[in-house]
Amino acid sequence: GILPREDRDASEIVRAVMEREGVKLLCCGKDLKLAKDPNGVRLQVESHGKGYDVLVDQLLVAVGRAPNVEGLGLETVGIKFDKKGVKVNDRLQTANPRIYACGDICSPYQFTHAADLMARIVIQNALFKGRAKASSLIIPWATYTSPEIAHVGLYEKEAKEKGIEVDTFTQELSKVDRAILDGETEGFVRVHVRKGTDEILGATVVATHAGELI
Numbered sequence: 001g002i003l004p005r006e007d008r009d010a011s012e013i014v015r016a017v018m019e020r021e022g023v024k025l026l027c028c029g030k031d032l033k034l035a036k037d038p039n040g041v042r043l044q045v046e047s048h049g050k051g052y053d054v055l056v057d058q059l060l061v062a063v064g065r066a067p068n069v070e071g072l073g074l075e076t077v078g079i080k081f082d083k084k085g086v087k088v089n090d091r092l093q094t095a096n097p098r099i100y101a102c103g104d105i106c107s108p109y110q111f112t113h114a115a116d117l118m119a120r121i122v123i124q125n126a127l128f129k130g131r132a133k134a135s136s137l138i139i140p141w142a143t144y145t146s147p148e149i150a151h152v153g154l155y156e157k158e159a160k161e162k163g164i165e166v167d168t169f170t171q172e173l174s175k176v177d178r179a180i181l182d183g184e185t186e187g188f189v190r191v192h193v194r195k196g197t198d199e200i201l202g203a204t205v206v207a208t209h210a211g212e213l214i
Contacts, residue, residue: 001027006149007156007204013187014145014206026052034059067105090133091125092118100126109139142211147187150214153202156192165195173207184208 002018002025003011019025026047033044043054067085080087080095086106088094094101102118104110117137124130140152159166170190173179179187187206194201205213 003143003145003149006143006151007190009188009190010149010204010206014147014149017146017186065104065110069105088134090135091131092122092134093125107134109141111139111141114139140214142214144211147184147206147208148210150205150210151203152214153200154192155202155204159192159201164201166192166201167195168192179207182208189213 001008001011002015015025026045028048030046031044035042035044037055040055040057041059043052043056043059045052045054066083067081069081069086074081074086077099078094078096079099085104086094086101088101088106092100092102092106100122102122103115107114107118114137117139118134121130121132121134121137124132138152140150142148142150154162154164154166156166156168168190170188173187173189174185176185179185184207187208187210189207190204191200192202193199203214207213
């Protein structure tokens with residue numbers, strides 16, 4: 001499906017809206033072949049056991065990014081790294097305690113605001129003998145689909161993996177007066193709390209303005 005890291009109910013709403021608006025999704029593609037055609041680009045692919053031969057006007061390829069760790073001599077100063085980036089501890093120290101790292105090179109959250117907050121932790125710890133920890137950061141994010149998906153904290157699956165029992169509360173927007181008046185009833189707000197308490201562990205919002213609501 002789409003947005004595999006997000007709450008599955010949230011991803012499903014976005015997928016349904018995209019298909020309703022005319023987007024054709026060929027997920028889990030295998031044996032992809034591309035060829036030039038006088039009228040565009042010919043795309044052949046297998047999706048969920050069915051073969052497709054499609055002529056398209058334009059091709060957009062999202063290849064992602066790779067960390068720039070080669071040729072820096074990191075191994076000569078004892079810094080551990082792999083193809084995903086530099087290894088750091090919770091205080092953002094590398095394996096060489098005199099060297100710190102922050103931002104996309106070492107963070108699972110590749111967002112500008114996350115890099116900013118991590119840089120502040122590095123300054124505290126490297127220059128002022130601080131004990132700030134990256135794990136203490138509460139980092140929200142939004143995916144600007146239509147409707148948007150926004151999230152903060154743990155997903156229910158992550159809580160279970162950590163052995164944390166949760167109570168989950170979901171409010172469908174179709175039952176919210178303001179959403180009904182605005183004609184924006186597609187979506188929900190879902191909050192996970194530690195079982196038997198009011199301590200919020202995570203939340204997901206699917207809505208037209210989820211980025212603001214989170």
